[in-house]
Amino acid sequence: MQKVATNAGSLMLAAVLALSGCNGSTAPAAATPTNISGDYSGTMQDAQGGSGTVTATLAQTGFNAGGTITDTETSATLSAQISLTISTANAVKGSIVIDYPDNGPTCSFSTTGTYNTSTNVLSGSYTAVTNCSGDSGTYSLTQQCTDTITNGVRRAITGIAPC
Numbered sequence: 001m002q003k004v005a006t007n008a009g010s011l012m013l014a015a016v017l018a019l020s021g022c023n024g025s026t027a028p029a030a031a032t033p034t035n036i037s038g039d040y041s042g043t044m045q046d047a048q049g050g051s052g053t054v055t056a057t058l059a060q061t062g063f064n065a066g067g068t069i070t071d072t073e074t075s076a077t078l079s080a081q082i083s084l085t086i087s088t089a090n091a092v093k094g095s096i097v098i099d100y101p102d103n104g105p106t107c108s109f110s111t112t113g114t115y116n117t118s119t120n121v122l123s124g125s126y127t128a129v130t131n132c133s134g135d136s137g138t139y140s141l142t143q144q145c146t147d148t149i150t151n152g153v154r155r156a157i158t159g160i161a162p163c
Contacts, residue, residue: 031088033063035146036115036122038163042141047134049073056082056141063087069096076101082111090115096126107132113139120160 037060044054052073058065066083078101084094096109108131113124120143128135145163 033060033086033088034090034115034117036060036065036084036086036092036143037147038160039144040122040141041144042121042139044069044071044073044137044139046071046073046137048132049075049078049137054139054141058082058084059147060086065092066094084111086115090117092122092124095129098132105131107135109135 037058040054040056040058042054042056044052046052049071050073052071054069054071056067056069058067063086064084065086066081069080069082071078071080078098080096080098082094082096084092086092091112091114093110093112096111097106098109099106108129109126110129111124111126113122115122121140122143123138123140125138126136143160146160147163
């Protein structure tokens with residue numbers, strides 16, 4: 001009889017503990033990043049290189065995006081690599097690396113900016129971190145098409161076609 005009461009008590013305790021986690025609420029939905037992947041075109045204004053026209057292609061996984069930027073300035077066409085993290089508030093931050101041609105320096109820049117979901121514009125500023133001392137600038141890139149980010153989340157297409 002003692003063993004039956006102990007087993008019944010253990011079973012009752014297990015049931016109470018299991019049900020205590022069921023308070024009728026659901027877990028909050030996981031934050032979903034804005035899809036900034038795709039092709040872009042726009043402008044860049046560089047303190048040393050002047051103004052230029054820019055194209056870019058970004059790929060995205062979760063809250064991280066990266067890709068290549070091609071900047072055509074008056075004196076040269078430069079290719080840069082960009083790596084960004086996007087917040088749930090659509091703020092971006094990251095780095096840009098340019099390996100200048102003809103034995104030029106490799107420069108790294110920090111960048112911050114925003115992605116505007118109404119206009120599909122990625123804009124921001126950058127400042128030299130390694131080499132290229134004193135160089136800085138701004139960019140404004142309009143998303144031309146959107147790619148599917150690899151975690152399966154896809155932004156509702158409102159005027160922007162898939163790439």
